[in-house]
Amino acid sequence: xxxxxxxxxxxxxxxxxxxxxxxxxxxxxxxxxxxxxxxxxxxxxxxxxxxxxxxxxxxxxxxxxxxxxxxxxxxxxxxxxxxxxxxxxxxxxxxxxxxxxxxxxxxxxxxx
Amino acid sequence: xxxxxxxxxxxxxxxxxxxxxxxxxxxxxxxxxxxxxxxxxxxxxxxxxxxxxxxxxxxxxxxxxxxxxxxxxxxxxxxxxxxxxxxxxxxxxxxxxxxxxxxxxxxxxxxxx
Numbered sequence: 001x002x003x004x005x006x007x008x009x010x011x012x013x014x015x016x017x018x019x020x021x022x023x024x025x026x027x028x029x030x031x032x033x034x035x036x037x038x039x040x041x042x043x044x045x046x047x048x049x050x051x052x053x054x055x056x057x058x059x060x061x062x063x064x065x066x067x068x069x070x071x072x073x074x075x076x077x078x079x080x081x082x083x084x085x086x087x088x089x090x091x092x093x094x095x096x097x098x099x100x101x102x103x104x105x106x107x108x109x110x111x112x
Numbered sequence: 113x114x115x116x117x118x119x120x121x122x123x124x125x126x127x128x129x130x131x132x133x134x135x136x137x138x139x140x141x142x143x144x145x146x147x148x149x150x151x152x153x154x155x156x157x158x159x160x161x162x163x164x165x166x167x168x169x170x171x172x173x174x175x176x177x178x179x180x181x182x183x184x185x186x187x188x189x190x191x192x193x194x195x196x197x198x199x200x201x202x203x204x205x206x207x208x209x210x211x212x213x214x215x216x217x218x219x220x221x222x223x224x225x
Contacts, residue, residue, distance in 0.1 A: 033213075035215075040121070040217055042118075042215040042216055042217040042218050043156075043202065045214075048211070058212065059212075090155060090156065096211075097211025100146060100161050103148075103155040103156040103157075104155055105154065106154075106155050
């Protein structure tokens with residue numbers, strides 16, 4: 001089944017404890033992206049990747065890192081999480097940057 | 113900067129009534145436009161998309177949307193709403209040059225029986 005998977009689905013952590021949210025797609029898509037969803041703000045792009053080893057900042061990149069070492073994986077790293085990063089995170093992929101995006105199920109992160 | 117406006121934060125309709133969700137985008141003469149739906153606790157599912165051609169687009173679950181360039185709008189419609197349509201709906205815009213998908217703030221649809 002064609003899909004985007006994310007892990008974990010739920011995570012509660014404390015301020016400053018490094019964490020990684022994994023994202024994987026099995027559709028051989030070139031483009032991958034991370035979003036955060038906050039009430040009343042819709043989805044805002046954190047980082048995106050046009051291809052392996054090519055990443056760029058979105059609208060809200062502060063406090064986040066990404067890497068794209070393989071086409072299928074695009075992990076999101078929070079090296080020192082803070083409470084304002086409490087949010088619902090979505091990974092998405094598309095064939096190129098000019099096609100519809102397919103979304104993962106989301107990761108709900110709480111930073112205490 | 114490009115933006116997408118969904119003017120209605122919440123909408124409540126009766127089951128069986130018609131529905132129209134509004135969306136306006138701010139940038140681009142020939143944009144790519146999308147509607148996504150998010151059911152509670154779920155990810156986003158693509159309802160329909162507009163790239164070019166016929167300005168009336170049919171999607172899944174009986175939804176349609178009409179692109180009106182003169183009004184910079186891409187409103188979503190359904191002739192008869194079902195209780196299972198209760199969800200949050202997002203309009204998104206990809207300008208003709210670029211690869212950054214911009215989302216509206218979303219519209220929460222409630223369906224009353």
